[in-house]
Amino acid sequence: MDPAADTLMLPVRDYDLAATLDCGQAFRWSCRPDGAWEGVVAGRWVEVRSVPGGLAARTAEPVGDWHWLRQYLQAEVELAAVLRTFPDEPVMQAAVGACTGLRLLRQEPWECLASFILSSTKQIVQIRQIIDLLCRRFGEPVAVPLGHAPAWSFPAAGRLAELTETDLRACRMGFRAPHLLQAARRVAAGELNLDTLPALPLEEARAALTSLRGVGDKIADCVLLFSGGFGRAFPVDVWVRRALCELYFRRRRRPTPRQLRQFADTHFGPNAGYAQQYLFHYMRRRAATDTP
DNA sequence: ACCCAGGATGGAA
């Protein structure tokens, strides 16, 4: 054990690390053969593993205040209480039954916004590759355990703001490059303050985000749900649309985006975003296992 | 070769 390392124990039950860290809400985690997950949060390398009674975390350097990780993992959330707010119907029962322990993280706003700007029409594997390239090129090296492979922070908005579109395109992000660049510049200039979004009503926060080029309702809701604490934000991507159409609109005409929004806003309750993540994970897992 | 991916946008029908 590295003498410079620091550890933290988080008592929690119903926390499925694999489902949570690898379900498309965050893109920087990797699972080691021994089952531990490592990533970079708030500019620190960190390893998290499941242990009897909860989660155990380890950093490369001493940590005084663990708030950054407690905030990120949201282990104090009582999952059972969240699940109880879901509508009592067979679809949600099946979705919850398929992946107990799936949780929502509370991510850093800029990394979350930038990541989902890069997510449009990309598979999760590719999103991870793009973000990895971006961090290697423009992030800051962070301390890692002795002998460990190097790791980088997620580049700050101010760092990306000083780049050119060509620099970003070199990270294989294609037409998303100008979108990311504009977002970085507006955030760095203080024209868009991500830290104040959580205090706004959902509609206003969403409008602030969709004022960015390349950010529509779906990406905005990802940012609001995964980093802003908006429990009712409900991102509708291809998987969730598929879930809603197949599981709730079976015998009806193909719903318009407007109808889907209306349904999502009224059917799933105060933790609609949580329900959405269960549907997302449920559909993806089904697709992965059903097909030969 | 073809279709699809945690989309968004502007213009045509």
Place this chain on the structure above:
DNA sequence: TTCCATCATGGG
């Protein structure tokens, strides 16, 4: 309104 092409890139 709804439909459609386009954007860039890589996996299956």
